[in-house]
Amino acid sequence: MTAYAYYPGCSLSGMGKPYDESLRAVFGHLGLGLEEIPDWNCCGATSYMSIDEQKAVALAARNLALAEPMGAEVLAPCAACYLVLSKAQHMMTDYPAIAAKVNKGLQAAGLTYTGRVVVRHPLDILVNDVGLNAIRAAVTRPLAGYRVAPYYGCQVVRPYGTFDDPLRPQAMDRLLEALGAQVVEYPLKAHCCGGSLMGTMEDIGVRLSFLLLKEARARTANVLATACPLCQYNLEGYQGKMRRTYGEDVTLPIVYFTQLVGLAFGLAPKALGLQRNLVTADPLPAAV
């Protein structure tokens, strides 16, 4: 059985819980193991890097050092975690002075980083390792009637994503098609939702997220799939505010792509955390 060193990150035990639940259910169904990295720490996200870059690399490197003895690839489902862990690896390779300082810090804690672990995103694993033929074979309830806007956001595909185009990604499109869903043309698929600015500059975040939903609805989507806990929250949590601000109803269920995979595999909605989504999945086709 292939197993992964699972790095859930802070969000997946909080706002992103349905992502964690659906990921575990889908990977379990496919016979893929997830073993949590022992005592992992926060990746530092975009905030830590804004204050101290070298320590931000050290935070990420501690997680990678903890994962090394597990002898498995690191699985990072949160887009920000995926970016930060990948970035730390690039920094350790490209800047020997930073690497020396980080290694000195790790040594003080009895840890070693050799750089041999590979950081992966679950979208990459499902499409390129498991493969679309195996996905199709596991589908018991094709997602007929689902018109999905495939939303990748930024940090899964940029700038360190290795498995897809940074501006016009395709992996999720192909995965959703393999589930029997109709994938709508969605030119904003890798456009920013506002990220953490939703928490600091709400008007700006609401505007960016509103544009994403307006476009998805104009493209006749009846559900939008995300690969990032912050995108998911920004897009579903502020739909009322968008309606009040722009006088336009942009109600749309916002799900994790892993929730759709699980539904197509015939897994119970509850096992996929669908009851935790704020915009009820009622407008979804009868399969839910």
Added chain:
Amino acid sequence: MQNGTTHCRYAEDVNPAFPAEIMTKPGGEALRDCIQCGTCSGACPMAVHMDLTPRRVIALTRAGLERDVLQSATPWLCASCYECQVRCPREIKVTEVMYALKRRAIEKGMYPKRFPVPILAKAFYNMVASHGRNSESRVVIELALRTNPLSLLKMAPIGLKLIRTGRMVLGQDHIKDPKQLQAILNAMEES
């Protein structure tokens, strides 16, 4: 804030060491290669909200106009979407330049005051340094208390929804051994 169209600059406004310093930071190396084409500003989803577009930030940085750049809201409005960076025809790491400018602004105490983004960054930084993990709800509450306490009332409805759906953890999450993490961070300070 000076927007660059109504304000003259003089030799004494220039810090010639500033561009050289930014160019020593990771990602800043290629700053001189910029051809001012404006692809970054065109790609940036935040540009319409910025006092200086990313292209102008690069031009002013290269000119050594440190104060204009560091007092600007622009680096703090960068959402880290990296669209400028992957589109730049000169392969300048524009997003990384924005990070370098944020750190410089904090070091020099020149960032726009009462602007919530650096306040969030500091709250987040302190939480992770002491507990090893970030608790979303606590960061949000701390930010609100420091900037606009009344906003907590407005957040109550969505907070209740998150609690009801089991998506809000109110306690402070932490790693088992925060001292180990602090040992790493302290050892880095010694070098």
